[in-house]
Amino acid sequence: MSTEQGGNRADTAERTTTTGRRQFLGAAGLAGVVGAGLATFGAAGCRREPESQATAGADPHVKPGELDTYYGLWSGGHTGDLRVLGMPSGREIHRVPCFVPDPLVGWGITNESKAIMGTNPDGSLKYTVGDTHHTHASYRDGNYDGRYAWINDKINCRIARIRLDTFTCDKITELPNVQGFHGIFPDKADPVDPAINYTTRVFCGSEFSTPLPNDGRGMNDASAYRSLFTCVDAESMEVRWQVLIDGNCDLVATSFDGKLAATNQYNTEMGVTFADMMSAERDRCAFFHIERIEAAVAAGRTRTYGDSKVPVVDGTIAANGDPATALVAYVSVPKNPHGVNASPDGKYFICSGKLSPTATVIDLSRVLEWFGGTREDIDSSIVAEVEIGLGPLHTAFDGRGNAYTTLFLDSQIVKWNVDAAIRFHAGDQSVAYVVDRLDVHYQPGHINASQSETKAADGQWLAVGCKFSKDRFLPAGPLHPENEQLIDIRGERMVLVAEHPVRPEPHDFIIFKRELLTPKQVYQLSDFPLALASGEDAGVTRSGNRVTVKIASVAPVFSPSEFTVRRGDVVTVIMTNFDTVEDLTHGFAIEKYNINFIVNPQETKSVTFRADRTGVYWYYCTHFCHALHLEMRGRMIVEG
């Protein structure tokens, strides 16, 4: 073990001498490398001995009847959902539909879900596609508190909140004035009131710039396109404010003291073409001074755009040159960075280089010194900018001072020590900051460790989302799954212990101890305003051409088991499941009427449709509930 480690350290030394070739990748280099099959590209000096792969790691297998010890929340990508995994087994337990319809639970079909998703005046869904990348949960005292998770929709710039007691989406807000809503992160405390040691805001970055307002004017002057950084209230889910910035936003990070939020910017050029976005040698990480921004909003130093009422403050470079009043500070980081992650000790944000083979460590206390007027050069908040490998994207932490960064182009994870990197950067070239490297399969994007971005980072498990699986699973046609790999990080060396195919394409995820959550296993009738009081309440009422059908379900019977309406009626079915037994869910589908949803024990849902065809239409239970499940059905009779 120790000799392999030495080998790795030698790697690091060698790496520093080959800086020229690996300094950075230009557009052509990146494109060429991606096309060529990356597994071999970064081979020089990066591979460790194959025998180390044989080192046994912890067994992630969870035996039948046993429970996982961690929850994982995974973004679903362009399936538009959030996925719930048990960890370390990697078993998918649940999917929470947010932005796109889901025929299993009836998301986008029931009236309640449509009200959350948003509808057009004719009642149809405003949007039916979504692209989720990042999910993060609410904090208290620097750890997750089990209230909420949030997830972004990049396609339609929506933020969804998921209640972690029921694992359901309860609010969706569309952000004004932005496109390409990508990074998202809740704050972890209030910068002013120390009693508020929990999440009250969620910050949202937007990648794409547009004319402001985007109303058809100024479309040909790309140099005037702008991006905004957005703050959403964690409770009301209203947009509190936005900041007009120079450059764009990519990923978002927040400090543990609530004072700072940051976003990485890969397009400081404000380019609209591929080449333009990569023309500058360096880009930036923008830091937001939350207390000052909120004061500026309160003082009315704001403007609005178009129809939006959201107050916007000026965070541009030109308006923020004086540290004493600046709302935003721009730190220079190498070309086209990607992830920005907060170390669990609360001291640093780490920017991953992407086109530069480096990680940049920014000392938050120095950023605050700049805002406070005691540090002249904001760029001197960088305490390390060290080479770690090709294509760094995202970083996770073990709570023991080590960082783990995905190297997309090298198809590796690099484990490096943050303090050692800082010493190396300060001039001690004898320090070996790279601790280990591990091949993964293939081209990793996101990475996270158990409890990583919390004060309780526990250094047990590391999961990595590999964007390409190539040959790792049985071939099933041209679309390949992604490969989620699990790594034991308890020791000095990383050990790959499992891999699972996942439907494309998760991006970010978090893993946290199961004790932090206490989900409800059964609803209460009183949770739902429309709930039938009892089985007696079931039946049909009419007001003009509007018909309400209240249905009670008790396995294996719907009451009523038939109802009659007239063609052209607008029918609302309200169904309450009176079963009380955990897991005894019923479904409700109507033949030919494109309706299906489930109703869990003690839950109530409703659906509204026009009975536009005469005839007999069976409704039936779609969710296996009883030995007589198939008999659980009834007739909707539509008279002419």
Ligand code: K7E
């Ligand atoms: Cu978080 Cu995938 Cu949207 Cu990086 S992005 S990989």
Ligand code: CUA
């Ligand atoms: Cu009720 Cu199946």
Ligand code: CA
């Ligand atoms: Ca750039």
